[in-house]
Amino acid sequence: MTDYFIGIDGGGTSCRAAVAASDGRILGRGRSGASNILTDPDTALRHIEEAARLALVEAGLAPDLLSKSSALLGVAGNNVGDAVSYVSARLPFQQAQIVSDGLIALQGAVGDADGAIAIVGTGTIFIARHHGNLHYLGGWGFQVGDLGGGARLGHAALQESLLAHDGIRPKSALTASILDEFGHDPTRVVDFARAAHPGEYGRYAPRVVQFAADGDPTALRLMSEAAKHVDDALDAIVDLTGGDGRLCLLGGLAHVYPAYLADRHRNRLAEPLADALTGAVALAVQAFQREAAGP
Structure with a gap:
């Protein structure tokens, strides 16, 4: 299992990244430009990597740890197979998952609960x-x-x-x-x-x-x-x-x-517990720790 987990919130205007330790504690954050994998996947890839490297730098970690980190990306267009396949094959991480931007927003807002x-x-x-x-x-x-x-x-x-x-x-x-x-x-x-x-x-x-x-x-x-x-x-x-x-x-x-x-x-409305980027980090830790633990 990798020592660091990276959450990515990729949007049409900007890309945000956060790096966390194995306990889910966020160590650093980074931001770059647009990361729409449908309209401009190559630009999205460049900005995803840039945001993740900036997060590592803010955390006081070496940027080359990117290739040894596990990442979960929440992006629009995650249900478009061609775009996901193209981006997945070119990501700089040791392992990665691409999910919907809505899912990371849900996780950030309500945590693990219903x-x-x-x-x-x-x-x-x-x-x-x-x-x-x-x-x-x-x-x-x-x-x-x-x-x-x-x-x-x-x-x-x-x-x-x-x-x-x-x-x-x-x-x-x-x-x-x-x-x-x-x-x-x-x-x-x-x-x-x-x-x-x-x-x-x-x-x-x-x-x-x-x-x-x-x-x-x-x-x-x-x-x-x-x-x-x-x-x-x-x-x-x-x-x-x-x-x-x-x-x-x-x-x-x-x-x-x-x-x-x-x-x-x-009358039911409540403030979200956290933002989508925090949700992406939480899902990254859950997904890859579970994967490392095996069946």
Whole structure:
């Protein structure tokens, strides 16, 4: 068994790494750039290695211990076989596992106990652990899923702006703000929407949140409709698990949704025990110590 374990939290914006001793105690951390294994696996590999080396350096350990360490990586796209195979074959560690970024977030938030998380960012996914079994709901992407996410919220705001322009829905400060951005020319909104990616829609979500906080009726309705999608998913989690354990909201909209959720869910919300990187380290220690112990 190796002496050191490395947890990796690989995201589309940055890659974070932490190195731990065999008792799970974190010794050092490192951060580097984007590590999306689907869109740019070679850049992801470079940043994974860089973050891990920086973690070793902060821990006062030699960077060449990378090749003698066991690593667990939580990344998006872990269910895409080609990407995982390509990255796995080129990782610099003695041994490694690739799991979902949602799994390390769940482990960080609830530890080894039963519980559930709702990740509400640009997209949405809901994950629960119940009697040792994992349940994943949502996470199907912007085109057919991600209900309640920031991209969907921004998309809805653009729709409402066009409806307001046409006199089908009442105008509001929110719709006026968006139409002002496009010069009150609906064809420019259409041109934007034809090529927009989820993240580009998502940049309108903070505007909806702010206008809702200011009492804008259109923004308030959009927030209520989005929260209903989150409530529905949390109801399904309760049906699966009986509502046991902690319930944590994570992601960029986590601080926003409590005000809009139904009481039955809002009253259950708890702060996460730790972050996803801590979860990755804990899973690395568990996985590789168990593997070394054998059957």
